[in-house]
Amino acid sequence: MASLAASxxxxxxxxxxxxxxxxxxxxxxxxxxxxxxxHNNQIPYSFRVxxxxxxxxxxxxxxxxxxxxxxxxxxxxxxxxxxSNFTVCDADESSECSDRFYLALSIYDHLHYFDVxxxxxGSNGCIEAATTRTTSGTTIHP
Numbered sequence: 001m002a003s004l005a006a007s008x009x010x011x012x013x014x015x016x017x018x019x020x021x022x023x024x025x026x027x028x029x030x031x032x033x034x035x036x037x038x039h040n041n042q043i044p045y046s047f048r049v050x051x052x053x054x055x056x057x058x059x060x061x062x063x064x065x066x067x068x069x070x071x072x073x074x075x076x077x078x079x080x081x082x083x084s085n086f087t088v089c090d091a092d093e094s095s096e097c098s099d100r101f102y103l104a105l106s107i108y109d110h111l112h113y114f115d116v117x118x119x120x121x122g123s124n125g126c127i128e129a130a131t132t133r134t135t136s137g138t139t140i141h142p
Contacts, residue, residue, distance in 0.1 A: 003030050003070060010042045025049045026110045029060045029067035036092045037072040049074045050098040051113050055105035057098055071096045080114045104110040
């Protein structure tokens with residue numbers, strides 16, 4: 001929804017795309033290749049953060065009805081604890097990031113970002129983070 005809204009406000013002329021800073025977490029594919037191309041040109045500062053095997057970024061498969069991610073992806077393989085490594089893939093769809101994992105996807109990874117149980121955090125009124133696990137020693141090799 002955030003990427004659609006950002007693209008809409010830029011297209012409507014409400015704000016210049018260079019002033020938009022878009023960062024999403026566990027975002028599904030929101031449009032087709034044409035939308036991704038337009039979005040990439042409209043909003044240069046746009047990042048989709050993905051936690052390891054999060055299932056949601058793979059919902060609406062790219063081979064189904066032509067759905068396609070816009071760039072760029074920030075991919076945390078394994079954990080997202082403080083100091084965890086990540087890979088940035090500047091392509092719309094990249095086998096160097098989460099696209100390489102299309103089997104054994106996880107709802108758990110969608111609900112836990114930066115060692116916080118996002119559902120619990122929301123239920124608590126977004127006041128107190130619920131720590132879920134630590135990830136010291138995790139390494140990602142691009």
